[in-house]
Amino acid sequence: MIVTVTMNPAIDKTVEIDRLLPGGLNRIRKVEYDAGGKGINVSKTIRELGGESIATGFLGGNAGKTIEAVLTEKGIQHDFIWVEGETRTNTKVFEESGAVTELNEPGPQISESQMEQLIEKLMGYAKEGTLFILSGSIPSGVDRHIYARIIRLLHEKGAEVLLDADGELFRNALSEEPDIIKPNRVELEEYAGYDYRASKEELLNLARDLKEKGIKTIAVSMGKSGAMFVHGGYEAICPSLSVKAHSTVGAGDAMVAALAYAWNEKLTDDETIRLCMATSAGAVTTIGTKPPTRELVDELMQQVIIEKIGE
Numbered sequence: 079m080i081v082t083v084t085m086n087p088a089i090d091k092t093v094e095i096d097r098l099l100p101g102g103l104n105r106i107r108k109v110e111y112d113a114g115g116k117g118i119n120v121s122k123t124i125r126e127l128g129g130e131s132i133a134t135g136f137l138g139g140n141a142g143k144t145i146e147a148v149l150t151e152k153g154i155q156h157d158f159i160w161v162e163g164e165t166r167t168n169t170k171v172f173e174e175s176g177a178v179t180e181l182n183e184p185g186p187q188i189s190e191s192q193m194e195q196l197i198e199k200l201m202g203y204a205k206e207g208t209l210f211i212l213s214g215s216i217p218s219g220v221d222r223h224i225y226a227r228i229i230r231l232l233h234e235k236g237a238e239v240l241l242d243a244d245g246e247l248f249r250n251a252l253s254e255e256p257d258i259i260k261p262n263r264v265e266l267e268e269y270a271g272y273d274y275r276a277s278k279e280e281l282l283n284l285a286r287d288l289k290e291k292g293i294k295t296i297a298v299s300m301g302k303s304g305a306m307f308v309h310g311g312y313e314a315i316c317p318s319l320s321v322k323a324h325s326t327v328g329a330g331d332a333m334v335a336a337l338a339y340a341w342n343e344k345l346t347d348d349e350t351i352r353l354c355m356a357t358s359a360g361a362v363t364t365i366g367t368k369p370p371t372r373e374l375v376d377e378l379m380q381q382v383i384i385e386k387i388g389e
């Protein structure tokens with residue numbers, strides 16, 4: 079079983095106008111809404127791959143109800159904690175010129191007792207054979223060690239954890255040895271304190287260091303430069319697939335979804351990597367964070383080249 083945790087979900091609102099006129103009346107040509115937040119995006123992609131997950135976290139207000147309705151409609155199980163206030167709506171205004179203006183709401187405040195309720199809910203699902211996905215930012219005011227604490231409690235119950243976070247959240251959580259991580263190259267460089275673009279060799283060495291710290295699977299995504307994987311003695315690097323790029327936002331979430339699906343299906347290392355590369359490349363071809371179809375993923379899997387390191 080897979081459980082995705084989104085502490086800071088959002089409705090992604092996309093607006094198209096000819097030209098943004100600050101201080102004036104702007105007529106919108108086209109508007110689209112989608113349920114978002116990293117964990118929710120992961121749940122949507124798992125569904126498209128043919129798997130199942132339970133989406134949880136915090137929701138509030140009408141935006142929260144909309145997100146819940148979208149999940150139900152897509153056949154994704156959900157079990158959120160309801161809080162006062164309104165789940166964020168993040169608006170992206172696209173102008174004809176290509177300029178994009180973003181307006182992000184702050185989202186509801188989460189109290190300590192609401193966080194305890196969420197943790198209690200997670201513990202209800204935690205057992206051997208369950209993978210929890212902790213991804214994305216946390217609401218403001220929440221302790222920056224929250225992921226570390228949740229990982230410790232989940233491990234005590236025999237569950238496993240896939241962590242996809244950056245900065246302080248990522249660093250703090252590593253001490254609890256999440257089972258799977260998927261940093262992108264910038265996140266890893268920042269973690270290592272590099273103020274320059276690391277070479278592939280340096281990234282591989284950082285992944286090896288993380289393995290020594292007790293993390294079982296490390297997938298380092300490098301955008302258009304592909305990805306590398308370290309799992310026990312297995313080390314491989316894959317060039318990215320050649321696809322027509324629409325939006326690279328959410329490519330990392332797609333890879334997280336593929337890692338989780340593969341874990342649940344007990345796929346081999348090679349099969350896991352094929353699925354990761356194809357799902358993330360597929361996500362790049364779609365608009366916004368929309369997941370690729372399973373059909374496209376199957377097609378792209380044929381293109382994946384796996385270069386084993388040391389062979």
Ligand SMILES: Nc1ncnc2c1ncn2[C@@H]1O[C@H](COP(=O)(O)OP(=O)(O)OP(=O)(O)O)[C@@H](O)[C@H]1O
Nearest residue numbers: 262299300301302304305318328329330331358359
């Ligand atoms: N332009 C591209 N063409 C083909 N594949 C791509 C491209 N950009 C990204 N990918 C695929 O997606 C994977 C993840 O991308 P990236 O490293 O940008 O993740 P990320 O920064 O975590 O993204 P996000 O957090 O926005 O979801 C890459 O390892 C690669 O397989």
Ligand SMILES: [Mg+2]
Nearest residue numbers: 242262330331
């Ligand atoms: Mg990412």
